[in-house]
Amino acid sequence: MVIDLISIIPELIVTGFGLLVLMLSVFIGKKFDRAIAPVITAGIVLAIGAVFAFNFYNPASAFNNSFVVDNFSSFFRIFTLITALIIVGLSVGYVKESVYIKRNLGEFYFLIMMVTVGTMLMSSSGDLIMLFLSLELVSIPTYILAGYEKMNERSNEASLKYFILGVLASAILAYGFSLIYGATGEINLKEIAQIIINRDLLSNSYLLIVGTIMALIGFGFKIGAAPFHWWAPDTYEGSPTIITTLITTIAKLAAFSGLIRFLFIGISRFKDSVWIILFIIILSMLSFILGNFMALPQKNFKRLMAYSSISHAGYMLIGFAAATMDAQWAVFVYLMAYIAMNLGAFSVAMLVERTRKSEEIKAFAGMGYTNPFISICMIIFMISMVGIPPFAGFIGKLFVFKAGVEANLTWLVIIGVLTSVVSLWYYVNIIRHMYFIKYEGDAAAAKIKAPKLNVFIISVLALFNIAMVVVPSVFILIGKNAVTLF
Amino acid sequence: MHLQLGFELKLLYFLVMSAVLLGIGIYGVLTRRHLVHILLSIELILNAALINLIAFSAFTTPDKMTGQMFAVFIIVVAACEVGVGLAIILSVYRKKNTVDIDNMNILKW
Numbered sequence: 001m002v003i004d005l006i007s008i009i010p011e012l013i014v015t016g017f018g019l020l021v022l023m024l025s026v027f028i029g030k031k032f033d034r035a036i037a038p039v040i041t042a043g044i045v046l047a048i049g050a051v052f053a054f055n056f057y058n059p060a061s062a063f064n065n066s067f068v069v070d071n072f073s074s075f076f077r078i079f080t081l082i083t084a085l086i087i088v089g090l091s092v093g094y095v096k097e098s099v100y101i102k103r104n105l106g107e108f109y110f111l112i113m114m115v116t117v118g119t120m121l122m123s124s125s126g127d128l129i130m131l132f133l134s135l136e137l138v139s140i141p142t143y144i145l146a147g148y149e150k151m152n153e154r155s156n157e158a159s160l161k162y163f164i165l166g167v168l169a170s171a172i173l174a175y176g177f178s179l180i181y182g183a184t185g186e187i188n189l190k191e192i193a194q195i196i197i198n199r200d201l202l203s204n205s206y207l208l209i210v211g212t213i214m215a216l217i218g219f220g221f222k223i224g225a226a227p228f229h230w231w232a233p234d235t236y237e238g239s240p241t242i243i244t245t246l247i248t249t250i251a252k253l254a255a256f257s258g259l260i261r262f263l264f265i266g267i268s269r270f271k272d273s274v275w276i277i278l279f280i281i282i283l284s285m286l287s288f289i290l291g292n293f294m295a296l297p298q299k300n301f302k303r304l305m306a307y308s309s310i311s312h313a314g315y316m317l318i319g320f321a322a323a324t325m326d327a328q329w330a331v332f333v334y335l336m337a338y339i340a341m342n343l344g345a346f347s348v349a350m351l352v353e354r355t356r357k358s359e360e361i362k363a364f365a366g367m368g369y370t371n372p373f374i375s376i377c378m379i380i381f382m383i384s385m386v387g388i389p390p391f392a393g394f395i396g397k398l399f400v401f402k403a404g405v406e407a408n409l410t411w412l413v414i415i416g417v418l419t420s421v422v423s424l425w426y427y428v429n430i431i432r433h434m435y436f437i438k439y440e441g442d443a444a445a446a447k448i449k450a451p452k453l454n455v456f457i458i459s460v461l462a463l464f465n466i467a468m469v470v471v472p473s474v475f476i477l478i479g480k481n482a483v484t485l486f
Numbered sequence: 487m488h489l490q491l492g493f494e495l496k497l498l499y500f501l502v503m504s505a506v507l508l509g510i511g512i513y514g515v516l517t518r519r520h521l522v523h524i525l526l527s528i529e530l531i532l533n534a535a536l537i538n539l540i541a542f543s544a545f546t547t548p549d550k551m552t553g554q555m556f557a558v559f560i561i562v563v564a565a566c567e568v569g570v571g572l573a574i575i576l577s578v579y580r581k582k583n584t585v586d587i588d589n590m591n592i593l594k595w
Contacts, residue, residue, distance in 0.1 A: 128556065129555065129556050129559055132556075132559070132560070132563070133559060133563065136563045136566070136567075140566055140567065140570055143570055143571075143574065144570060144573075144574075147574055147577060150577055151581065153581050153582065153592055154592055154593060156574075156577055156578045156581055156582075157578070157590050157592055157593055158593065159574050159577075160521070160574055160575070160578050160590060161590070161593075163570070163571055163574050164515075164521075164524055164525075164528075164571075167525075167528050167567050167571065168515055168528055168531070170532075170563070170567070171511070171528050171531035171532045171535065172531065174531075174532060174535035174560055175504075175508060175531060175534055175535040175538065177535070177556070178504075178535045178536075178538035178539045178542065178553075178556075179538065181538075181539060181542055181543075181552070181553055181556065182501075182538060182541075182542035182546065185542075185546050185547045186552070187552050187553075187556060233593075234593040234594070237593050238592075238593050
């Protein structure tokens with residue numbers, strides 16, 4: 001019992017601080033608003049400390065093996081908490097200017113904390129029930145957050161579309177899990193893997209294969225892979241920008257960590273089944289083809305980033321299709337690069353949106369001369385997204401593609417490289433707007449207001465993007481350590 | 487199963503039933519235009535999963551309760567989803583005065 005509680009101390013801390021903020025904001029009222037962000041920050045920092053103190057390199061399993069503490073979960077929890085910390089940092093200035101979020105600040109931060117807890121639980125889940133529940137714990141608060149601007153039609157619609165497709169995905173996922181349970185008679189991921197090997201189920205049980213593919217459909221919805229990506233552009237565009245950032249980073253992290261747990265631990269021999277591999281390859285290929293080509297005509301920055309994140313999901317799926325040991329840490333490294341560049345791009349876009357009141361790509365016009373530092377950081381993020389050498393995106397793509405080639409998927413990698421050339425066009429388009437197009441609008445909005453906190457966060461993220469190329473060995477080591485226990 | 491029904495209950499009956507429910511649910515999501523109907527269709531899919539779990543639990547692993555535990559959790563999650571979903575539908579209705587999915591077309595492409 002005690003060891004059970006020690007394993008979940010970080011989650012308990014995050015949940016506790018979320019509830020604390022919720023309750024205090026109800027009882028103290030408006031006066032508490034200024035203190036919410038510092039309290040939340042303290043909670044997250046405390047949770048990071050708790051991971052280092054109790055869980056790091058200290059494997060354990062709790063609650064009848066449904067909650068597993070291993071290297072992957074420890075690294076992933078720290079990763080998630082740092083992402084959450086950055087999002088809270090970005091939200092401080094943003095919420096002051098948003099009429100709706102300002103009105104219910106306590107609930108807003110409470111829901112963000114719940115998404116964080118869901119992601120942390122997801123990365124430590126040891127059985128199917130835990131996977132399903134933590135996926136829901138991530139999803140349900142994000143449905144609410146996407147519709148947080150209650151009187152804004154676009155926000156309503158974004159939330160509605162996200163909700164319907166998200167719930168459909170969870171339902172199909174649940175059905176898939178029920179079939180897997182039926183085929184193996186177990187819900188514990190490690191025991192499922194054992195039974196599959198013992199009884200050779202992947203070659204003779206259609207129940208298991210259909211179940212796995214249905215679960216993959218469910219996860220595919222959540223990560224925004226191609227035939228199931230239709231919610232992504234609308235939800236990204238309609239929700240408040242801070243929530244878009246949350247959906248493209250933490251919610252995606254959750255889905256990917258769930259997928260890593262499910263495929264690499266649960267159905268660990270999925271390479272034996274042609275159908276499953278074929279399904280993943282189709283998802284991956286459609287994702288980067290559709291994502292990159294659909295992004296070309298976009299005029300709205302958030303919608304553009306939605307298609308870009310679809311294509312990134314496709315690149316990460318190459319790692320799953322390869323399914324080697326190297327592919328596992330390659331996916332982890334890619335995730336780190338993806339989070340760094342996406343957070344960076346959105347933090348710049350958030351500043352632009354706050355000053356110029358527009359999310360169009362046109363709003364970036366002329367900022368290269370009025371705000372040189374931020375613009376240079378934005379160039380770093382954009383080039384990193386394309387995957388051109390001196391920045392993080394390159395390292396991510398490099399290892400995933402390498403894993404793909406080693407697993408004889410060279411043709412898939414070639415299509416991936418070619419489509420990532422296409423992506424150069426629309427990312428560079430933003431840089432073109434920043435430097436070569438004059439801003440025609442309100443003269444007062446020509447210079448973008450950049451609070452110190454946001455500039456600090458942007459420069460840290462830019463440094464991270466550079467660091468991943470300067471000392472890739474550190475990040476490879478982190479990735480390798482994170483997946484060693486598999 | 488030892489029920490006095492005049493015939494023997496088999497696992498297959500339950501699986502066919504749940505597959506049919508799944509089919510109806512997906513068909514409903516794709517064709518219905520009213521948001522509440524869509525929500526109900528999704529509930530049908532969740533219930534299909536539920537029937538599956540309980541049937542597998544009763545027939546293949548009768549000595550363990552894991553499948554039924556899972557079913558209870560799915561019921562809880564389904565209730566949460568309906569709560570959040572109806573709230574979202576209500577806020578859409580307040581703004582637009584309609585819950586027809588064809589009118590949700592501000593955001594496209």
